[in-house]
Amino acid sequence: MRILVVEDEVDLARTLRTGLTAEGYSVDLAHDGRQGLWMARTGAYALVVLDLMLPGLNGYKICAQLRREGNATPILVLTAKDGEWDQAEALDTGADDYLAKPFSYTVLVARLRALVRRSGTAAPPVLAVGDLSLDVAGRVCRRAGVRVDLTPREFAVLELLARRDGQAVSKGDLLYHAWPDEAYDPNLVEARVSSLRRKVDTPFGRQSLQTVRGTGYRLVDDRERE
Numbered sequence: 001m002r003i004l005v006v007e008d009e010v011d012l013a014r015t016l017r018t019g020l021t022a023e024g025y026s027v028d029l030a031h032d033g034r035q036g037l038w039m040a041r042t043g044a045y046a047l048v049v050l051d052l053m054l055p056g057l058n059g060y061k062i063c064a065q066l067r068r069e070g071n072a073t074p075i076l077v078l079t080a081k082d083g084e085w086d087q088a089e090a091l092d093t094g095a096d097d098y099l100a101k102p103f104s105y106t107v108l109v110a111r112l113r114a115l116v117r118r119s120g121t122a123a124p125p126v127l128a129v130g131d132l133s134l135d136v137a138g139r140v141c142r143r144a145g146v147r148v149d150l151t152p153r154e155f156a157v158l159e160l161l162a163r164r165d166g167q168a169v170s171k172g173d174l175l176y177h178a179w180p181d182e183a184y185d186p187n188l189v190e191a192r193v194s195s196l197r198r199k200v201d202t203p204f205g206r207q208s209l210q211t212v213r214g215t216g217y218r219l220v221d222d223r224e225r226e
């Protein structure tokens with residue numbers, strides 16, 4: 001189960017990631033509001049832990065925007081005691097629960113579990129583009145039924161391309177998704193796409209992972225060409 005933590009206090013965010021990973025969750029981090037909104041929109045998460053006071057875009061606006069777009073991912077808001085937004089306002093924007101800082105880690109984990117139970121969050125979907133499938137929860141990739149072993153970064157790149165279903169995805173978006181903590185370096189993406197092609201395309205005589213000149217990449221169902 002994947003959780004998105006949107007928190008600009010990097011130490012706190014990393015502590016949360018370490019703790020929640022030990023609880024068996026997969027955790028992605030966003031350190032500013034715009035990145036957090038963008039990542040939450042992918043719909044890849046069973047739950048979002050959202051700080052309210054964030055650079056770029058505050059949590060109050062992120063929450064309201066997600067609900068306006070019909071995104072129903074459960075959101076647990078972290079509020080500072082003397083924060084600009086109080087708990088009532090957080091719930092008004094569509095958050096499902098809140099926790100005031102400083103909070104007990106044990107309480108946080110208990111609240112997260114309760115939220116997931118209440119929301120009855122279904123298992124994340126299996127994404128499919130042609131005969132390539134990605135089991136997001138199990139982190140399993142298959143081509144024509146054959147299991148293909150991917151590194152976590154490769155899986156993240158392929159997952160975002162699969163979610164966009166044939167649409168071009170920029171190198172910047174792929175970087176944000178797969179290397180949220182890294183500075184912009186297109187070489188990271190290019191190298192990962194090359195290794196992905198060697199795994200999911202070449203052995204199967206396929207060309208599904210295509211370069212879109214001037215933009216980035218897309219993942220298509222290329223079976224009809226055969």
Ligand code: CA
Binds near residue numbers: 007009051052053054
């Ligand atoms: Ca903050």
